[in-house]
Amino acid sequence: MTSREIVLAALDHRETGRIPVDFGSTSVTGIHVRAVENLRNYYGLERKPVKVTEPFQMLGEIDDDLAEIIGTDVIGLSSRKNMFGIPQDEGWKEFRTFWGQVVLLPEKFNTRFDNDGSLLIYPEGDTSVPPCAKMPEAGYFFNAIPRQEPIDDNNLNIEDNLEEFGFLTEEDIEWWKKQFDLARRSSKAVVANFGGTAIGDIALVPGLNLKHPRGIRDVTEWYISTVARQNYLHEVFERQTDIALQNLSKLNESGGDAVDVVFLCGTDFGTQTSTFCSGEVFDTLYAPYYRKMNDWIHGNTRWKIFKHSCGAVEPFIGKFIDCGFDILNPVQINAAGMNPVQLKKKYGKHIVFWGGGVDTQKVLAFGTPDDVRKQVTENCRIFGKGGGFVFNTVHNIQANVPVENIVAMIETLKEINM
Numbered sequence: 395m396t397s398r399e400i401v402l403a404a405l406d407h408r409e410t411g412r413i414p415v416d417f418g419s420t421s422v423t424g425i426h427v428r429a430v431e432n433l434r435n436y437y438g439l440e441r442k443p444v445k446v447t448e449p450f451q452m453l454g455e456i457d458d459d460l461a462e463i464i465g466t467d468v469i470g471l472s473s474r475k476n477m478f479g480i481p482q483d484e485g486w487k488e489f490r491t492f493w494g495q496v497v498l499l500p501e502k503f504n505t506r507f508d509n510d511g512s513l514l515i516y517p518e519g520d521t522s523v524p525p526c527a528k529m530p531e532a533g534y535f536f537n538a539i540p541r542q543e544p545i546d547d548n549n550l551n552i553e554d555n556l557e558e559f560g561f562l563t564e565e566d567i568e569w570w571k572k573q574f575d576l577a578r579r580s581s582k583a584v585v586a587n588f589g590g591t592a593i594g595d596i597a598l599v600p601g602l603n604l605k606h607p608r609g610i611r612d613v614t615e616w617y618i619s620t621v622a623r624q625n626y627l628h629e630v631f632e633r634q635t636d637i638a639l640q641n642l643s644k645l646n647e648s649g650g651d652a653v654d655v656v657f658l659c660g661t662d663f664g665t666q667t668s669t670f671c672s673g674e675v676f677d678t679l680y681a682p683y684y685r686k687m688n689d690w691i692h693g694n695t696r697w698k699i700f701k702h703s704c705g706a707v708e709p710f711i712g713k714f715i716d717c718g719f720d721i722l723n724p725v726q727i728n729a730a731g732m733n734p735v736q737l738k739k740k741y742g743k744h745i746v747f748w749g750g751g752v753d754t755q756k757v758l759a760f761g762t763p764d765d766v767r768k769q770v771t772e773n774c775r776i777f778g779k780g781g782g783f784v785f786n787t788v789h790n791i792q793a794n795v796p797v798e799n800i801v802a803m804i805e806t807l808k809e810i811n812m
Contacts, residue, residue, distance in 0.1 A: 397467035401583035402654060405698050405720065405746055407781040412811045413774055415785045416748065418456035419470030419585040420657050421448045421477075422702045422723060423749065423786045426534060427497050428793040429800060430454030436797050437463050443488055445498040449515070450477040450527065450602065451790060452535045454497075464804050465811070468784070471577060471586045471653070474569040476500065478526065479518040479603030483569065492531055493793070523605040534793040538600040542612035552629045554609030558601055559590050559634045562641045567648050574649030585655040585700065588645060591638045593631050593683050594620070595661045620671060624679055635683045639690050646695050655721065656697045658687065664705020667730045676710060681717050688718025700748065704789065706730040708737065715744045724789045725750025727773070734776045747777050749786040752803055758787060759795050763802035770806040 395403070401414040418424050425433070430444045437460070445455040456466060475481055485501035492513070502519035514525035515536060527536040562570075570588075577584040592598055599616045601607030610619050610626075619627055642656075661680070663670050671679075691697050701719040703710070708731035714722060725747045727734055734750060750773060752758050757769050777783035785807060791800060 396581040398581055398583045398654065401467050401784065404781045404784055405655070407743060407746070409778070409781045413778045413783060413785050413807070414467040414583070415465050415807060415811075416468040416585075417464055417466045417786065417791075418447070418453070418461075419466075419468040420587055420700070420702075420723075421451065421453065422660060422789060424448065424451070424453035425456065425791040425800075426793040426795075427452050427454035427491075428493060428495055428534065429791050429795055429797070430456065430460070431495055432797040433464070433800060434460055436801060439463075443496045443498045445486065447472070448476065449480075449499060449503065450536050450597075452491075452497075452793070453790060465807060466582070468583045468585055468655075469577065469580055471570075471573040471584060473587065473589050474566060475603065477602050478503075478515055492529070493534065517601075517603050517605045520605060526600070526602045526604075538597075538602060538613075540600065540612050541607055542610075542615060543608060545610065545615065547623070550623070550626050551609070552626065552633060554607075555630045556633055556637070557604055557608070558598070559637050561637060562644055567644060570645055571648050574652040577652040583654045584652060585657055586645075586650075586653040586697075587657045588642065590634075590641055591656075591687060592659045592661055593634065593680055594627070595659065597660060617670075620675060620679060627679060631679075631683045635686055638687060642687070642690065643694070650695055650697070653695075653697055655700050656691065656695075657700045657702070658691075658719075659684065660702040662702075662704045663710050664703060664707040664726070664729060666705060666728075668706055669709055670705070673709060673713065676713055681713065684717040684719070692718060698746070704729075706732060708732055711737070711741050711745065715741065719745065721746045721748045721784075723748040724786065725777075726788050728753045728755055728788065734773055738776050738779065742777075742780060742782050746782045746784065748784040749788055750777060751785040752787050754788045754791065754795075758799050758803065759792065761799065763798050766799045766802040767806045770803050771810065774807070774810050 400410050403410045404414050416423050427444050439459050447455045480500045480502050486498040489499045504519040504521050506514045511531040513529040515527050517526045527538050529536045698720040700721040702723045706729040722745050727750045752769050
């Protein structure tokens with residue numbers, strides 16, 4: 395069976411004798427650029443600058459030679475512009491990071507240093523406007539800079555919170571057609587990160603790609619709004635959904651048959667110990683718009699729908715299923731109520747677990763290789779039974795994870811899949 399056939403079988407809740415693996419297809423299943431370089435060095439691959447595929451979190455590209463070694467079965471397609479609104483089709487340049495690694499970043503990735511030594515990045519690479527994010531000198535990724543203008547509740551304009559959710563241009567469509575053509579040449583499953591469909595994703599609220607973001611752009615203010623300004627958010631979500639459906643229709647007509655999975659939403663609904671909001675708020679504020687998009691996708695395409703949410707979301711998994719989501723990621727097994735045995739028993743026939751293969755907070759980062767091997771083996775046994783499981787870690791692999799632990803995970807997967 396090809397990688398794609400193995401993934402599709404897992405998505406259809408069928409066992410094949412092999413657990414499919416994903417490293418790098420999305421912004422929530424990736425590997426930090428430093429860890430990618432460590433892996434390349436460990437396996438004796440060509441020494442060259444690693445391309446940064448997602449600069450906000452500094453995730454690295456998994457080239458074909460490394461993908462072959464680590465056994466990934468999935469590739470990802472992404473928009474022409476990254477999180478900062480910087481084009482990824484206008485050339486790449488070398489850049490030396492704080493930790494001394496030389497990486498490749500888009501040509502228009504323009505930076506300056508702040509007074510405290512932090513690295514500042516600008517929307518669309520335009521240094522004439524205020525910076526949108528900064529990386530501390532001792533850091534390994536960027537943090538958003540709040541650029542919230544004063545809020546006048548009597549004059550809120552929904553257009554302000556829709557600026558980044560526009561209709562696809564001809565240039566966008568041509569980009570995606572090229573991506574679809576590349577996908578058809580691969581024997582791997584394809585995840586499309588189209589963008590524009592993430593209702594209330596807090597990572598997108600600050601408008602990192604906007605030069606002068608307006609509306610509700612502060613993280614705290616946004617969470618307050620989910621209670622205090624629900625009518626406003628309903629208007630924003632309704633318009634966003636209508637725009638998204640028109641864009642999805644165009645994308646499907648332009649070659650969507652090349653896509654197997656669509657990453658619809660990265661909105662987090664869980665903390666380490668609880669859900670972010672009540673079930674009632676989810677049902678009334680979020681679910682109608684998820685359901686509308688998911689119903690269209692299921693009615694017009696063969697795409698499976700990928701929902702990312704960190705945290706203790708067990709009380710919401712049934713709701714995710716009712717909304718039409720096919721896949722849950724990252725399956726944060728170290729959060730309250732997220733016991734693998736119970737999750738698989740209760741929801742395993744109705745949703746695919748994409749992640750949860752190993753705990754990145756403690757075991758992968760701070761355990762021993764034996765700890766990693768033990769947990770990977772056990773979680774593959776639990777989640778892999780009956781299909782419905784794609785192996786990935788609990789969210790992205792971070793910069794300073796010992797390479798010996800990452801290798802232990804990879805080699806254990808190989809043994810399981812022999």
